[in-house]
Amino acid sequence: MIQIKTPQEIELMRASGLVTAGAHAAMRAALRPGITTGELDAIAEDHIRSQGAVPNFLGYHGFTGTICTSINDEVVHGIPNPDRVLAEGDNVSIDCGAILEGWHSDAAVTLTVGEPSPEDAALLDVTERSMWAGLARALAGGRLTDISHAVEESIRASGHPYGIVDHYGGHGIGTEMHQDPHVLNYGRPGRGPKLVPGLVLAIEPMVTVGDPATVELEDGWTVVTKDGSRAAHFEHTVAITPEGPWVLTAEDGGVAGLAPFGVTPRT
Ligand code: MG
Ligand code: MG
Secondary structure, rough: OOOOOOOOHHHHHHHHHHHHHHHHHHHHHHHHOOOOHHHHHHHHHHHHHHOOOEEEEOHHHHHHEEEEEEEEOOEOOOOOOOOOOOOOOOOOEEEEEEEEEOOEEEEEEEEOOOOOHHHHHHHHHHHHHHHHHHHHOOOOOHHHHHHHHHHHHHHHHOOOOEOOOOOOOOEEEEOOOOEEEEEEEOOOOOOOOOOOOOOOEEOOOOOOOOOOEEEEEOOOEEEEOOOOOOOOEEEEEEEEOEEEEEOOOOOOOOOOHHHOOOOOOOO
């Protein structure tokens, strides 16, 4: 069932989104060679709780972290660990979310520790841009797969032969972290549920340098590429409003990210 939020509920989701944005900002500021994923996890949890919110990943089907940290060939759902030290040149996907007054938010970013290689810079850039291409299609009057199609087209248009992970995707979000509908990161436009004001979605492309096939490790969580190639993952939570997309987990509501697509968000 798709949950349609009232304007007042979307305001509450924005407050939740800003908590998640703040956690990401704190982690980004702390990221350096030598930090552990366990330390990043503690930074996120401290920030979320300091805002009167609670982490939504912690305890989710038994997950032990506030964040997911997925390094290099790990795609998503990596478990933070006080013994996992990040080194110069590692790519780390940090996925984080919060619940504030019952409302969930969910956002992810992939960052390079230190200076990225040209190959890593391209992978991260293409993946992030594809997320913004999808967010720019979170427009009332459209259809769900307009977003999916925009994500795929953006990746294909890069000219890189990247893989698009097809086993995982975006989702509705609201009073639960994962709601209908599932949002594919590829496909033909003009299909699926209508995009209406009050629909809130997490858009999250996962892109690989090589083949997009993935396997889950024996820890029951960490998803890695089968061929060992590097992956990137970006995510924002977006509300469809009569005034345009509102990127709830971006500090600026999506102003900077949507500008290249000629889209002005509600802010
Ligand atoms: Mg997420
Ligand atoms: Mg998500």
